[in-house]
Amino acid sequence: MTDVGRVAALWRYPVKSMGAEPLAEIEVSWHGFAGDRRWAFVRDGLERSGFPWLTIRERSNLCHYLPSFVDPSKPDASRSVVRTPSGDELDVSDPALAAELGEGVRVIKQNRGVFDAAPLSLISTQSVAALGALAGDELDPLRFRPNLLVEASEPFEEETWVGSVLRVGGMRMRVDRQDERCVVVTVDPVTSERNPAVLRAIAQQRDNCAGVYGSPVSPGLVTVGDPVVLEAS
Numbered sequence: 001m002t003d004v005g006r007v008a009a010l011w012r013y014p015v016k017s018m019g020a021e022p023l024a025e026i027e028v029s030w031h032g033f034a035g036d037r038r039w040a041f042v043r044d045g046l047e048r049s050g051f052p053w054l055t056i057r058e059r060s061n062l063c064h065y066l067p068s069f070v071d072p073s074k075p076d077a078s079r080s081v082v083r084t085p086s087g088d089e090l091d092v093s094d095p096a097l098a099a100e101l102g103e104g105v106r107v108i109k110q111n112r113g114v115f116d117a118a119p120l121s122l123i124s125t126q127s128v129a130a131l132g133a134l135a136g137d138e139l140d141p142l143r144f145r146p147n148l149l150v151e152a153s154e155p156f157e158e159e160t161w162v163g164s165v166l167r168v169g170g171m172r173m174r175v176d177r178q179d180e181r182c183v184v185v186t187v188d189p190v191t192s193e194r195n196p197a198v199l200r201a202i203a204q205q206r207d208n209c210a211g212v213y214g215s216p217v218s219p220g221l222v223t224v225g226d227p228v229v230l231e232a233s
Helices: 060-064 095-101 125-135 157-161 196-205
Strands: 002-012 021-023 025-029 039-042 066-069 080-083 089-091 106-109 120-124 148-151 165-168 171-180 209-218 220-223 227-232
Touching (some): 002 220, 021 066, 120 171, 125 196, 157 209, 171 220
Antiparallel strands (some): 120 209, 165 171, 165 227
């Protein structure tokens, strides 16, 4: 076993592509963080496509809609509410929220989560800083929408963990693959402004990848500050 870092931050996203919910600790199940991406909004007419979701790609201020759980201790059984940019608080299933997001948009719930590739995503603080230097911009880690932000030893070290198992607090996860990036990373989560240089730098310098995807091997509790240990290849 090799100590390769520590957990710097944890986030879950109760509604796919909406704002992040910062966490001090989280119970990780076989389906990822409890409550993560359990809801998503679908665009009309695209239900049978490979990617029907309404995301930051189509609506850059979607990350300013802030979802939360009425009972955070039981996120998978709790009602979800969303605070809109105007300050209204609506149930995630309220038709008024879907109408605000666009004509024909509707919400769905998936108890196992609506994930693009895998239930866990991870990036290091060093990688975020290095990508910012390449793009000429100081980047907020939330551009990359990770579940786990890790302090590692050097930039892009997490890519070397692909195919290995990490022990993170009381949870073990397999690092499955690198995370191929799209235009979502061009959007500043604070201002909603787009900076194409971010994706261009990732495409030109990092083969269009930043961070990694993973899957739980053993469920367990993860807390900010927990060590990250490389267990096996």
